[in-house]
Amino acid sequence: MGVSAIDVRAAINQPSIFRLVQRKIFNSAGWGLCGLTFLLLGSAMVWILKMVFVRGAGALNLKVLTHIQIGVAGGLLNAIEGTLVLGVGGLILSVPPGIAAGIYLSEYDGGWLAPVLRFMSDVLVGVPSIVVGYFGYVTMVATLGWGFSVAAGSIALAMISLPYITRTSEVAFRQVPRTLREAGFGLGCKPGTVIMRICLPMATPAILTGVLLALAISVGETAPLIYTAGWSSFLWTGHLTKEPMGYLTYAIWAMITEPQRSAHQLAYAAAFLVTLFVLVISVIARVVTFRRSGWGQHA
Amino acid sequence: MGVGIEVKDLNAWYGANHTLHDITLNIPANQCTALIGPSGCGKSTFVRCLNRMHETTPGAKVTGSVRIGDVDVYNGSSPVEIRRRIGMVFQRPNPFPTMSIYDNVSAGLRLNGFRNRKALDEIVERSLKQAALWDEVKNDLKKKSGASLSGGQQQRLCIARALAVDPEVMLMDEPASALDPVSTSKIEDLIFELKSQYTIVIVTHNMQQAARVAERTGFFLNGRLVEFDSTHKIFTNPSDKRTEDYITGRFG
Numbered sequence: 090m091g092v093s094a095i096d097v098r099a100a101i102n103q104p105s106i107f108r109l110v111q112r113k114i115f116n117s118a119g120w121g122l123c124g125l126t127f128l129l130l131g132s133a134m135v136w137i138l139k140m141v142f143v144r145g146a147g148a149l150n151l152k153v154l155t156h157i158q159i160g161v162a163g164g165l166l167n168a169i170e171g172t173l174v175l176g177v178g179g180l181i182l183s184v185p186p187g188i189a190a191g192i193y194l195s196e197y198d199g200g201w202l203a204p205v206l207r208f209m210s211d212v213l214v215g216v217p218s219i220v221v222g223y224f225g226y227v228t229m230v231a232t233l234g235w236g237f238s239v240a241a242g243s244i245a246l247a248m249i250s251l252p253y254i255t256r257t258s259e260v261a262f263r264q265v266p267r268t269l270r271e272a273g274f275g276l277g278c279k280p281g282t283v284i285m286r287i288c289l290p291m292a293t294p295a296i297l298t299g300v301l302l303a304l305a306i307s308v309g310e311t312a313p314l315i316y317t318a319g320w321s322s323f324l325w326t327g328h329l330t331k332e333p334m335g336y337l338t339y340a341i342w343a344m345i346t347e348p349q350r351s352a353h354q355l356a357y358a359a360a361f362l363v364t365l366f367v368l369v370i371s372v373i374a375r376v377v378t379f380r381r382s383g384w385g386q387h388a
Numbered sequence: 389m390g391v392g393i394e395v396k397d398l399n400a401w402y403g404a405n406h407t408l409h410d411i412t413l414n415i416p417a418n419q420c421t422a423l424i425g426p427s428g429c430g431k432s433t434f435v436r437c438l439n440r441m442h443e444t445t446p447g448a449k450v451t452g453s454v455r456i457g458d459v460d461v462y463n464g465s466s467p468v469e470i471r472r473r474i475g476m477v478f479q480r481p482n483p484f485p486t487m488s489i490y491d492n493v494s495a496g497l498r499l500n501g502f503r504n505r506k507a508l509d510e511i512v513e514r515s516l517k518q519a520a521l522w523d524e525v526k527n528d529l530k531k532k533s534g535a536s537l538s539g540g541q542q543q544r545l546c547i548a549r550a551l552a553v554d555p556e557v558m559l560m561d562e563p564a565s566a567l568d569p570v571s572t573s574k575i576e577d578l579i580f581e582l583k584s585q586y587t588i589v590i591v592t593h594n595m596q597q598a599a600r601v602a603e604r605t606g607f608f609l610n611g612r613l614v615e616f617d618s619t620h621k622i623f624t625n626p627s628d629k630r631t632e633d634y635i636t637g638r639f640g
Binding site: 199266268269270271272273274275276277278279282286287290291 | 439441444446467468469470471472473474475476478480482483484485486487495496499500546549550553
């Protein structure tokens with residue numbers, strides 16, 4: 090053959106002019122696109138954050154945090170409470186089945202059910218949240234007669250969170266090295282013990298990241314809640330059904346369309362709180378993911 | 389105390405790939421038996437068949453019979469029962485990274501429902517001493533993660549973890565191949581100590597290692613057991629030409 094190691098080295102070390110120009114063009118085009126995208130996304134984010142934080146922080150005071158809404162004035166206590174109750178309710182309903190489905194997809198992959206489950210989970214991600222809301226309205230609020238309620242709202246949010254938690258759990262379990270499962274089996278552990286006591290602790294940080302992101306998504310949702318939780322200006326009395334519930338995203342939407350200044354103030358305060366909450370959750374999720382690298386010494 | 393292992397007509401597959409052909413051999417109790425051979429010859433698959441680890445790989449299949457002591461491994465016993473009587477040490481140290489040193493050593497007992505704290509303390513200490521790791525870790529038992537130790541220490545931790553469940557047989561799948569010479573010699577010393585109480589089967593790439601630690605040696609080639617005899621005979625006067633070629637370094 091005519092090609093020697095010297096020829097190859099020469100071609101690598103002294104590329105043709107055409108190659109050099111081509112590289113320069115692709116290099117600058119790549120960097121240009123990166124910069125443009127960064128500018129576009131960065132400026133949009135900074136603009137939104139600036140508006141929300143400047144106007145929201147100005148509107149925020151102790152009264153907003155401690156009083157319930159009265160007409161177009163008062164505070165947001167009812168909405169803050171509602172967002173937390175619905176968010177936590179959604180998690181309680183979506184985390185156990187989500188992790189269970191993730192375990193099934195990762196550990197018992199092989200039958201016909203796993204691909205079907207994965208497909209349905211992907212479809213569920215793509216369903217517009219307003220459709221989930223309307224589905225909740227038709228089934229729970231109307232047909233089952235629960236009315237606008239915490240139960241219907243939490244279930245709607247759980248439907249939105251479930252596919253995220255399932256997918257992150259599946260990935261988290263798949264990342265647990267096979268050698269650790271074998272170590273467990275080698276000690277005479279049952280498959281269930283290996284999954285729950287060896288794999289689950291390893292997968293927990295990654296699952297937690299998914300759970301936090303799902304929480305951030307549900308806190309930011311409005312559409313599914315309008316149809317299921319309704320709206321209320323009062324604090325929750327603890328009923329799961331037949332009691333509408335307030336939440337921050339609705340407060341933004343409803344108050345910003347009112348003419349009064351006090352209403353706008355509340356809308357911006359609510360926007361500030363939602364953004365802050367989502368931001369804090371995202372940062373915690375990042376930190377958890379980052380910390381995980383500390384445990385990752387096992388190859 | 390250790391028990392002997394009788395293997396008869398053992399065949400194993402990975403999917404359509406027939407990796408072990410008609411293996412028949414008797415491994416004596418309370419001795420160390422080494423299995424040597426080139427990469428891919430089936431020696432690892434063979435030890436993984438002894439404690440039914442092979443079948444945890446998707447698509448794996450095993451036929452034939454294995455008796456460990458009075459237990460028929462592939463007939464009438466569950467894999468979980470079998471594995472509780474057989475300790476296994478793997479090629480790469482695999483301590484549980486989310487568990488402390490103490491929890492790693494006691495894992496086999498705790499995860500299988502044993503909760504007596506005092507007994508656990510004793511077993512952890514005894515196992516770590518047996519694995520010659522006690523002096524190095526006794527002050528960090530519950531403070532340090534198993535993954536924070538050095539590679540050689542991790543492997544001795546894994547040996548302690550296997551010893552803690554008081555097995556009758558120890559399977560070691562190239563236990564020193566990922567370790568430096570100092571750690572390797574510590575593991576070999578350990579095997580020497582342990583073989584009076586346990587039946588040890590060690591897979592190794594390193595022929596000197598086999599010669600140093602084992603009473604008996606088996607030579608595998610292309611999924612078949614070519615020769616199985618006393619280590620002395622295998623290394624000085626093998627009866628098969630292929631064994632001689634391998635140990636004199638003509639291939640592999």
